Amino acid sequence: MDAPTSKDLVIRAWRAFATQDPARIAEVFTPDAEWLAPPHNATARALDGTHHLVGRDRIVRFLATEFPTVFVADRSVEFTAITAEGTTVVVEERMRATLMNGNHYDNDYCFIFELHDGLIHRVREYMDTRRAEEMFTVADR
Numbered sequence: 001m002d003a004p005t006s007k008d009l010v011i012r013a014w015r016a017f018a019t020q021d022p023a024r025i026a027e028v029f030t031p032d033a034e035w036l037a038p039p040h041n042a043t044a045r046a047l048d049g050t051h052h053l054v055g056r057d058r059i060v061r062f063l064a065t066e067f068p069t070v071f072v073a074d075r076s077v078e079f080t081a082i083t084a085e086g087t088t089v090v091v092e093e094r095m096r097a098t099l100m101n102g103n104h105y106d107n108d109y110c111f112i113f114e115l116h117d118g119l120i121h122r123v124r125e126y127m128d129t130r131r132a133e134e135m136f137t138v139a140d141r
Contacts, residue, residue, distance in 0.1 A: 007084040010091060010113050013120055014077070022064045029056040030119045037125040042132040046070045046100070071097035071105065080108075087115040105135045 004012070013028040035053040037044060044051040047066050053059045074097055081092040091111045099105050107127050114122040 004118070005084060006087055006089050006113075006115055007082055009115060009118055010082070010084075010089040010120070013113075014091075017063050018077075020064045020068055022060050025060045025063050026056055028120055029059055030116055030121045031056050033059055033119075033121055033123075035059050035062070035123040035125065038127070038129050041127065041129050042136040043067075043070055046136065070100055071095075072100050073098040089113040089115070099136060101136065103135050105132070107132050107135070 009028070016024040016028050019025070032054075033056050037051045039051050041051055047062075047070065053062055076096045078094045078096075079091060080094060081090070083090045089112075091109075091113065093109050093111070095105070095107055095109060097105045110126040112124040112126075113120055114124075
């Protein structure tokens with residue numbers, strides 16, 4: 001059997017994220033992994049203000065425990081593009097969900113994954129922070 005490609009590894013990681021199972025999520029990250037998002041993004045502000053997660057355990061806590069308290073229902077991710085070059089994988093996606101305040105959430109994202117020894121070592125996350133802020137603070141129309 002062929003070794004999984006970088007793209008395969010990141011797709012497997014997204015499947016693990018969706019389970020919200022801490023053990024499965026932990027399996028896809030290096031111990032010293034980092035997850036960086038824009039400062040003051042709406043998700044970080046809804047939680048503890050952290051936009052730079054350091055260490056596998058901290059990332060797992062975010063994905064398995066904290067994320068579901070913000071995006072409480074109807075979570076869906078639609079991949080619009082996945083591009084891989086060596087150990088770098090770029091994922092473009094659209095995420096939809098119901099927020100903790102009952103508002104509908106719908107935003108586009110770009111994630112850049114850097115892999116090391118078949119595991120995620122660094123994630124850089126980009127989204128429209130202004131659009132997200134509006135969905136967190138303004139009632140659905």
